[in-house]
Amino acid sequence: MERPFGKLRMEGNEVEELPYLPSEEDSSKPESETPISDMLDKLCPYYMMIGVSYDEFWHGDYTHLKYYVEKYKLETERRNHELWLQGLYNYDALTTVISNALAKKGATPKKYPEKPYRLTEKTEEEKEEEKKNMVENFRAQLMALDRRFSQKHSKEQGG
Amino acid sequence: MQNSNKTRIEFDYGGKHYKLEYTAATLKKMERSGVKLAKLDDMIFSAPEILFRGAFYANHPTENPATIHEIFKALKRTADDEEPKYDEDGNEVDELVTALGSMIEEAVNEWKGRSGNSGWKVTR
DSSP states (O other): OOOTTOEEEEETTEEEEOOOSOOTTTOSSOGGGSOHHHHHHHHHHHHHHTTOOHHHHHHSOGGGHHHHHHHHHHHHHHHHHHHHHHHHHHHHHHHHHHHHHHSOTTOOOOOOOSSOOOOSOOOHHHHHHHHHHHHHHHHHHHHHHHHHHHHHHHHHHHO | OOOOOOOOEEEEETTEEEEEOOOHHHHHHHHHTTOOGGGHHHHHHHOHHHHHHHTTTTTOTTOOHHHHHHHHHHHHHHHHHSOOEEOTTSOEEOHHHHHHHHHHHHHHHHHTTOOOOOOOOEEO
């Protein structure tokens, strides 16, 4: 029997299926002889878990159920992504502390990211702003270099 | 606006509009009253009127059983007046009863998460 919720729970490296309808091996009766009401009684709590109301399950349009299943899959995917991101921040925090603790004297300390990681794509304005900042920074660096060069040159001429 | 692919049977009878469909609650009610839906194929041949009556529970729960019987006979008669249709094995196909069977099958497939919707709608 196909199971709508798929594999969900991680334990170690193994993925386990959430308990669902008893498989045909678990049941003494073959699928074709199992009363539909038994199947519905078992399915109801699982559909409620993914957000279907009791009334909608028993009295509503069953063709809407697949959207709840899709929504649940997306939510699980999102939650998984959030946990992964949290792991990444924890990794950053840990490596910052450890590398600073073990760093040689005078070494530039490693910093924890000042801003959260960006999760959405940059807008056109932001891209334009970033380009402008890059050009300005480059210009400032050139000017500083030029200043240093002029100072050094005038010192050499004066001395 | 109704946004659904659910198969229903709609018709007018005696100046009233009927919309027949199954829900989880109505199928459970049918089984509680002794209908063996797990043996749907047998039911279609042995007791099609019981399946028809069950399709009234969702939207017309108080409909008089005598009226339902009358409607069933009338719909069957209408179907009988039309050119008979046969399946691959040469058996005569009863469109009304086939539609009821398909509606139950469709519902079970949807609950089990299978894409079992036939995408058609029976309207009389």
